[in-house]
Amino acid sequence: MLVNLREILQQADKKRYAVGGFNFTSLETAIAIVAAAEAEKSPAILQISEKTIDYCGLELAFAIAKTLIDKSPRPIAIHFDHGRNFPLVKKAVEIGFSSVMLDVSKMPEKERIPFVKDFVEFAHKRNVTVEAEETVIAGREDYIQGEAHMFTDPKRAKQFTEETGIDCFAVSIGSSHGKPIPNENLHMDLLAEIDKAVSVPLVLHGASSTPKPLIRQAISLGICKINIDTDLRLAFTDEVRQTLRDESLYDPRDVLRPSIEAVKKVIEEKMKMFGSSQK
Numbered sequence: 001m002l003v004n005l006r007e008i009l010q011q012a013d014k015k016r017y018a019v020g021g022f023n024f025t026s027l028e029t030a031i032a033i034v035a036a037a038e039a040e041k042s043p044a045i046l047q048i049s050e051k052t053i054d055y056c057g058l059e060l061a062f063a064i065a066k067t068l069i070d071k072s073p074r075p076i077a078i079h080f081d082h083g084r085n086f087p088l089v090k091k092a093v094e095i096g097f098s099s100v101m102l103d104v105s106k107m108p109e110k111e112r113i114p115f116v117k118d119f120v121e122f123a124h125k126r127n128v129t130v131e132a133e134e135t136v137i138a139g140r141e142d143y144i145q146g147e148a149h150m151f152t153d154p155k156r157a158k159q160f161t162e163e164t165g166i167d168c169f170a171v172s173i174g175s176s177h178g179k180p181i182p183n184e185n186l187h188m189d190l191l192a193e194i195d196k197a198v199s200v201p202l203v204l205h206g207a208s209s210t211p212k213p214l215i216r217q218a219i220s221l222g223i224c225k226i227n228i229d230t231d232l233r234l235a236f237t238d239e240v241r242q243t244l245r246d247e248s249l250y251d252p253r254d255v256l257r258p259s260i261e262a263v264k265k266v267i268e269e270k271m272k273m274f275g276s277s278q279k
């Protein structure tokens, strides 16, 4: 059942759990996310990045997500992750995504609030929810680069969320995109301050490999959506490497099926860790 972020995150915020924003990079990962949501009876957020759109096209990525979600009884959102190509994000709203993220960290500061406010009006008219990131989040993936940490300023976050009317806010508190960085830490005092200042649900990006105690503490301090991509890509590719040891295999379905299971298992563990199972 397709839903937007408002419905999913309101419940999570009230009952203090978080819902995973899981990026899909292939048909197989999309299948694994929805299968895990069903196995865990959990809500979920199926995320599509600009790199995935370059890989298979906006319409096909959307059709894969929508077809899987329509067959599932679980509440699942289709979310445009790290939207920086704004005309493309607009198109995604028009073709039926239920939520989008605007990543305005590269935009001149003065233009951010008016731009996001206008976009929120456009999206809300279509019942589409909006997440936004104002301060660049560290780490590096192919299309997402934030080499150094720029931490969220709680006062600016308050002004940004109040004036734009966004539905949820992505914080920058020390997590990083991509493969694990040694001694990565989350600034819980800063998160507590942001949570006090901001009234909308908070989103944690770059949460792959973040240990359970930090995740649980972040949830207790207002994080309601947790983005995971790298852990799924690692599980998928590690499993392909294992499977291909059998040199007699030549059917792509036999090569890729074990990877669906491997990714599903990782997602089920995350859902348990986030407390969204059976919700």
Ligand code: G3H
Pocket (backbone or CB within 6 Å): 023, 049, 050, 051, 052, 081, 082, 141, 142, 143, 144, 177, 205, 206, 229, 230
């Ligand atoms: O936060 C970023 C996502 O993990 C997207 O990564 O641009 O390599 O698809 P990607």
Ligand code: 13P
Pocket (backbone or CB within 6 Å): 023, 081, 082, 141, 176, 177, 178, 179, 204, 205, 206, 207, 208, 209, 227, 228, 229, 230, 231
């Ligand atoms: P990871 O690279 O840590 O999985 O972060 C994913 C993410 O934040 C997607 O927006």
Ligand code: ZN
Pocket (backbone or CB within 6 Å): 082, 177, 205, 206, 227
């Ligand atoms: Zn991210």
